[in-house]
Amino acid sequence: MTTVFKRPESLKDTETHYCSGCGHGIVHRLIAEVVDELGIRERVVGIAPVGCAVLAYEYFNFDVSEAAHGRAPAVATGMKRARPDLIVFAYQGDGDLAAIGMAEIIHAANRGEHITVFFVNNAVYGMTGGQMAPTTMLGQKTETTPRGRNALGEGAPIRVAELLAQFDGVKFVERCTVSKPRNVLKARAAVKTALSLQIEGKGFGFVEILSPCPTYWGLQPRVAMRMIEERMEEIFPLGRIKEPAAEG
Amino acid sequence: MAEKHLMCGNEALSEAAVAAGCRCYFGYPITPQNEVTAYMSRRMPEVGGQFVQSESELAAINMVFGAAVVGARAITTSSSPGISLMQEGISYIAANELPAVIVNVMRGGPGLGNIGPSQADYFQATRGGGHGDYRTIVLTPASVQEIVDHVILAFDLADRYRNPVLILIDGVLGQMVEPVEIAPPPAADLPAKDWALTGCKGRPPNKSRSLILGENELLEMNRRLQEKYRAIEAAEARHEAVDAADAEILLVAYGSPARTCRSVVRKYRERGYRIGLFRPVTAWPFPSAALAECAKGASAVLVVEMSAGQLVEDVRLTLGPAANVLLLGKPGGEVIQAGELEAEIDRIIGLHKMKRR
Amino acid sequence: MAKVTIDSRRCKGCELCVEACPHGVIVMSTALNDRGVHFAQPARLEECTGCGLCAVMCPDVIIEVEK
């Protein structure tokens, strides 16, 4: 018998603190699988965000640092500038990246830092108990938008992938999701493209991953996955927003 | 012996960082330290280093964090309002026990203040400044040459103790030009950076974190940090004493006011008054034992600082409520002039009916 | 026949694997594990093609597939 699927080496054999059906576990695994596949486990350095994935350094089986809330792209900049031979990625949620850390992500992207950023967008703040995120959808009820998010006064959801794609320094942008197996495999391919881009020294790569938060959406995990397809993808369309440039 | 160069404090500290082997500079322009960003933007590429003009001081200090956590020597510089923005990052650097060098070329505050020279960030520097129980080692050079020496020392101290080191200078020292020698320092005997995130080749993964949730774990971590701080206090308190042994009036000052004090001491000594100067060279750890010794015979201790009175609190803490500790403090980005200091000294001489000897 | 192994002790009961399986191989247990959840278990292994989609969806990486 041959193994079809087993835990990647780059993921520690440990339980996560994530809620049942949370997308972070899938995204962690995809990154770990690609790190294994590309054979970079011994020269990759990850950055864990502040947010639900704050403990990511407990799960990845390679070097990982924390970063202050929103500052992961700055930390990644420092790492990659100091040690260009390392493969540096930042893992960020929607509050970390699109609210408190908007300046850092915009400027790291615009400088074309040779780093990879994985942006897990679940349209809500999980760690602090389900408050509005910059990517919360209009009408979506959260702890801090009890009547549903209203564009007037609360703004409309920010499309970060489209925002970053316009910078010349950004070489690859794709939005994907983990809503069903086919999409998970596409997300895996995007993760691989982004990390390969860095290995080849081609510049900033960005992968946004729409991910469910069953707990603070108040939905069964299976239903939450359908909600991504029915609601989120309308606002955050899937697909490749910026193709990596051809060789030469 | 290295050649003497004419450099302003800001340029000299930049070149000293290069001499210390630092190849990573991250910073955001702010007066009066802009010479550093300009100098480094030119110099870093020349020596194969990295210069990033960051989008903010928040980003700058976190770039330093990133470079430090992968094992590189990194420096950032700013002035008071920018240093306030960096406090979050400095707290994280202290918590992650990373080596980093930060220079504050102090200007008048609070708020946007002005760009005049000031020493009003002493509390912020010596009490941690950000959240949590931590300390940064604080060096307070008083000449351009000492700025150079302190930058080199700062990198070694940072590496030795895995702790942020802050160099506290004022706008005058940053801007003034003096002759300096910058020689590559002899290699210090420093611990290996086996904690750095350099890729987990041939070893278990390293992680760097400060979120510590286990029961009593954070308590233990803090106790360990405090032990480190006690060790730093025991080993690294530095000071300079000028004519302090028999002083009836002991001046206490650091940075550029200490220069004025030194010349005034010389002048009054020539006139026969027993006056001396105690200069803390490290503001943290504060050289308490040495100050207590120097102040033993003094009838008055006059603290001279370009703030409304911050250093004076450490002096009072050291000497106790019974000591006659006075303050000549000038906030607002203004220099303390020799004349003002002499008037205050004359007043003290009169009050205590001090005699020439 | 393929083989699906699920570490039921770590299962959080999200049922994403059940949803993912094209052949209805995996079902939720009636029993509870130590976490107090009904865990996923391979039930009709004879139907399993070893496609691995259950493992692809598992957020807790507790499914191994061989064929």
Next chain:
Amino acid sequence: MEEERIVIAGFGGQGIMFLGKLLCHAGMLDGRHITYLPSYGVEVRGGTACCNVIISSEEIASPVITSPTTAIIMNTPSMIRYEPEIVKRGLLIVNSSIVDRHPKRKDIGVVMLPATTIADRMGNTRVANMVALGGFLSKSQIVKTETVLAAVGEVLPPYRQHLAELNRRAILEGKAAADAQGPDAIWSKITRGFGLG
């Protein structure tokens, strides 16, 4: 103790900072203690340029000058600002081509030097600063003129080296013009050396 505390002030673009740095460099080569402090920030943007140069036989306290022993003044606003601050028996060098008034002080030595006119005659307005420096060297012995001339080449950036000779000539012209103002001027009778007072 020998000490000169020199304020140099004028418009931005008149070479104020270069004059200060050159003086410092010469001081350093002569084995003096020196400090140099430029005005910075907002003040610079106001269009005025000023620097403080201290050259001393002893260690220097503050680089900030409150009572200059010499002021080298290249424009009228600087004259208004600094004339009152000069110590008694101090020295005032004035670029009389630009400054449209005479000093009021009677207790200081004054050299009225048409620096810009002399510089123009030499073919380059921009060496007026060097002419003024020559005026200072005529009246002060804090640095040697030969040292200043030697320092010119070291202080000029590489892309301005072709101007070194012109700068040196301007210094000598300025010095000669000030020398010609006669040995009877009050400063020649004064033992300069102002201590800290």
